[in-house]
Amino acid sequence: DGGITQSPKYLFRKEGQNVTLSCEQNLNHDAMYWYRQDPGQGLRLIYYSQIVNDFQKGDIAEGYSVSREKKESFPLTVTSAQKNPTAFYLCASSDTRDYLSLDFGEGSWLTVV
Amino acid sequence: KNEVEQSPQNLTAQEGEFITINCSYSVGISALHWLQQHPGGGIVSLFMLSSGKKKHGRLIATINIQEKHSSLHITASHPRDSAVYICAVGADSNYQLIWGAGTKLIIKP
Numbered sequence: 001d002g003g004i005t006q007s008p009k010y011l012f013r014k015e016g017q018n019v020t021l022s023c024e025q026n027l028n029h030d031a032m033y034w035y036r037q038d039p040g041q042g043l044r045l046i047y048y049s050q051i052v053n054d055f056q057k058g059d060i061a062e063g064y065s066v067s068r069e070k071k072e073s074f075p076l077t078v079t080s081a082q083k084n085p086t087a088f089y090l091c092a093s094s095d096t097r098d099y100l101s102l103d104f105g106e107g108s109w110l111t112v113v
Numbered sequence: 114k115n116e117v118e119q120s121p122q123n124l125t126a127q128e129g130e131f132i133t134i135n136c137s138y139s140v141g142i143s144a145l146h147w148l149q150q151h152p153g154g155g156i157v158s159l160f161m162l163s164s165g166k167k168k169h170g171r172l173i174a175t176i177n178i179q180e181k182h183s184s185l186h187i188t189a190s191h192p193r194d195s196a197v198y199i200c201a202v203g204a205d206s207n208y209q210l211i212w213g214a215g216t217k218l219i220i221k222p
Contacts, residue, residue: 042199045210088154090156102210104157
């Protein structure tokens with residue numbers, strides 16, 4: 001079955017460390033997205049990519065980086081510059097012709113210890 | 114003021130009750146999306162609508178474009194309906210999704 005796989009589900013990071021969250025999709029979608037979710041807030045867009053080797057900053061890109069070397073993969077690195085990284089991170093993808101219809105991964109919980 | 118407002122933020126009800134969750138928005142939209150987030154965090158799409166009403170099983174979604182308002186109804190609610198329900202609108206100005214903060218629903222047996 002097609003879908004989006006995020007890993008790891010739970011991740012603990014020490015202050016000052018970079019961590020990378022994996023997102024892989026086999027839906028043949030061109031567009032991929034990373035969202036951050038904090039309690040009581042709506043999803044906020046970190047980065048998105050509509051085509052391989054190209055990506056754009058979302059609303060809260062500071063302290064994060066991404067790459068899109070393959071259509072199937074869109075990893076997110078949470079760098080030490082991100083001051084408050086503890087959150088739930090969701091990866092999504094869509095057909096670029098239907099940007100409203102997103103498929104989501106199961107999410108990754110990142111905690112700074 | 115947020116561009117997408119959901120109410121209530123939290124809702125607890127008894128099994129069998131009729132549930133209504135509201136979503137109001139202030140921007141021009143191409144469509145509105147209702148999604149469900151499981152307790153484990155995964156999100157699934159429930160409805161996408163740009164006019165009128167859609168029904169799937171015990172779920173009904175309506176939208177009033179003139180009033181910039183949508184409602185999600187659950188009939189004969191069940192504990193397995195307990196989840197966070199999220200409204201998101203597709204802004205017709207920039208083709209981006211604007212997200213509501215979600216409504217946390219708990220259905221007690």
